[in-house]
Amino acid sequence: MAKSKAPAKTPADGENKPIRHLYLIDGSGYLFRAYHALPPMNRPDGTPINAVFGFCRMLVADLLDNPEIDHIAMILDAGSVTFRNKIYDKYKANRPDPPEDLIPQFPLIREAARAFNVTVCELEGYEADDLIATYARLALEAGGTCTIVSSDKDLMQLVRPGVELMDPIKKIKLGPEAVFEKFGVTPDKVVDVQALAGDSTDNVPGAPGIGIKTAAQLINEYGSLETLLERTKEIKQPKRRESLENNAELIRISKQLVSLRDDVPAPADPDSFDKRRPDPNVLLPWLEQQGFRTLLQRFTSELGEATAPVAPTSAPEPVKKAEPTAVPAASASKKPNRDFTTADYELIQDVKLLDEWIAEATRAGTVAFDCETDGLDSNNAGLVGVSLALLEGPWGDVNSTRRRAAYLPLMHRTPGGAVQGALDLLGDGGDRDAGKLLDGQIPLETAIARLKPLLEDPAVLKVGQNIKYDMAVFRRHGIEIGPVDDTMLISFVLDAGKNNHGMDELAELHLGQKTIKFSDVAGSGAKQVTFDKVPLDKARDYAAEDADVTMQLWARLKPRLVPERVTSMYETIERPLIPVLLSMESAGIKVDAVKLKGLSADFEKRLAELEGEIHKIAGREFNVGSPKQLGEILFDEQKLPGGKRNKNGSWATDASVLEDLAAQGHPLPVKILEHRQLAKLKGTYTDALMRQVDAKTGRVHTSYHMTGAATGRLASTDPNLQNIPVRSEEGRKIRQAFIAEAGHKLLSADYSQIELRLLAHVADIPALKEAFARGDDIHAITASEMFGVPVKGMDPLMRRRAKAINFGIIYGISAFGLANQLGIGQQEAKEYIGRYFERYPGIRDYMERTKDFARKHGYVLTPFGRKIHLRFIHDKSQGMRAFAERAAINAPLQGGAADIIKRAMIRLPGALTAAKLKAKMLLQVHDELLFEVPEKELDKTRDVARKIMESAASLTVPLVVEAGVGQNWAEAH
């Protein structure tokens, strides 16, 4: 017998309204999805809550707040035994148990739905999917439409006009196209494909040897499963034919298993699913119990205080956790000024309105702005428009403020012009393409002239998201923007390691707002247009939103700096670094294109030779660049010993494997290694670098990302100039192509052993500190202390091993890693580590202290106060925790070194100017700075650089900088 659990509607709601659009939430599917998507969180009483939190966030932000939704219900499985078990007893038999910290959340999702006054439906003997199918049908028959909130592929068979699927985490609507992408057939044929292909997670057998690809092909060819089974004789491939002929019955059973029933007895009339206001007496106490503070705040102001609070149902036995973590209240969704929408964004098309905005911004004292361009390269992209946003009212109080945002289009053009932007070599911003300037735009020169006083006004703070980019664009129009704040950097100093710092992610996280995607306004793939071709109305929505979101993020994040003790990290390191990096990026470095071309030709010739030799030894032709084909040659065909497989089952062919084989005297791996090295050099460096040379300057301009690495290191892209080869002879030839301008030389200054020095400092190891103070060879000293041999006349092998251990310590040593590095047994490695800790017990103490700190606080600190969060420090997987612990040990050292060189970089431009030197800082490679120096100023510049770098921090060990000079980077380094 079916039993209904649909709650009665509250009398106050009156009559049910008929369905227009029904939302059906696949409750357990959603819970699993949210569980895996969100980091562990706990309720104040310790109960794990992440999946429920994700569920509530979705429910509020996407469903209850969406006025288009009038009917909504959550569907659940009533039990584990259904009619399908009668058809096939092994159905879903090998489902693993859910994770233990998910189990207590199952009952909570029922509570959550009840608290928000959302109907819960379940039906014994049937799965939630059958109920969903049935309600989808009922909705259609009632003349309405239906959205199923689930990412379960089994529900794809229900997609049809009026019924769509929505991924609850990605918020993507899945229509027939998505179904076709997944199953290769239209939605009505999905069950046929599933019946043939089977499903290992649900233990649906299907036809052995036939997967989704083959199944789709067969169904599309024969039209339906039944026709196919009748005409199996026509199938040419013997294996397929046999599989189908021998398993016809099993396939029919499979079809019954995967077909959803849309005729089950519905426990409640779908008209009764109408969206209802939550009852404050139920919702508020429940939210409080879960610790969802922002939601509580919001609903208290929306619904009013509870008048007769109903105590939340008793909580299940909480899972005991060693270190309960707080629910991040700030990440809950919250939308200030909910009546403010994109429709309120303004379009500035005349000078009068622009002047008004500028006056308003000047009066407000803080303005968010963002510029839109026709490319991504900040050195060349042309300015297309500017957006501005204001937040007026009490500082930082998002609830009692008024939002305003506007877009000022400047260089939008009619579509149909030649593709340009990145390909633009003239860079003049003029008549470089066929598109004509659109009407209704203030002339660029006029707008620039009006904006300049605002953007340079020392009394107006300009807030940007990755403002380095905007500063670069405006600099080329003669505007030096300042003073500035950067929400990306504020987020970085607050939350490095917790989340990334792109605007879309921050908007979602802190404002609960999904931003308009660039591809929504500009298209995607080959059809994508540059922003100047986007129509003004769309451009306004997209661009004004950027400034609007930036302003709100600033109001949300900036007040956290002081209480979370990262103000000085932001104000003395990250923010002042912006203009320094900007100058380095726009300076670029000269490369010798002729030299690169020659190298490329050399490499190409040698590669062709090697390829011939390799094919000869292998006995056949194959793609040497394909690890898959190579693995098959080496281990399946040549039957070489010692094949390892990587996690997806294919043969591993990385350098360490090939080196092992080479050491055993096999000729093929030797050639492959050489081929790999040259292919890398040619593909990644010579050829790619030539393409990156800027036509205007004849130099390459990298772009530095300030928030790419959680430790505080910079990252370099387009091109990455932080991984130019240096370790191999062939590779160094590429460095030779980085050259100085005529009359100049390159000066390279790098910190010696900076991370080990920091280790000696923070762990406070007298023996190491003294060795550094004396200027001793630190690896030799370590070897001497460990193995009890004098430094003089030491076996180089011992020094090498000590060096590997010193590095290992920095990385959070493990016996496995050290053994791998040194090519010794794990036992031996373990013994070395033991001996090291015996000699330097302070280092072991430091490592333990650091791990404890990370476990207690969820982050670690560099000596300069940079915070690095360890997201996985309490993960339930031992492997993930160990990973986080090693990262915790490494982060203060790597991050501390990053702090030091950043401090030096900030001081250097001023110091050079003060010494009347014209040297330019060009590149930073983590512990090295590269300068281009007029030949006559070499000595002075070297002295200044060394002095500033060595005094960038005062530690209990000296900082030592080694400098070199040359015509090219290889010589200087």
Next chain:
DNA sequence: TGGTTCACG
């Protein structure tokens, strides 16, 4: 798009 490999500190 994800996995593999390899360049750097």
Next chain:
DNA sequence: GACGTACGTGAACCAG
């Protein structure tokens, strides 16, 4: 007792 492992990046290439 088994498992998966050195820390931090970005780019090219292959395969699906």
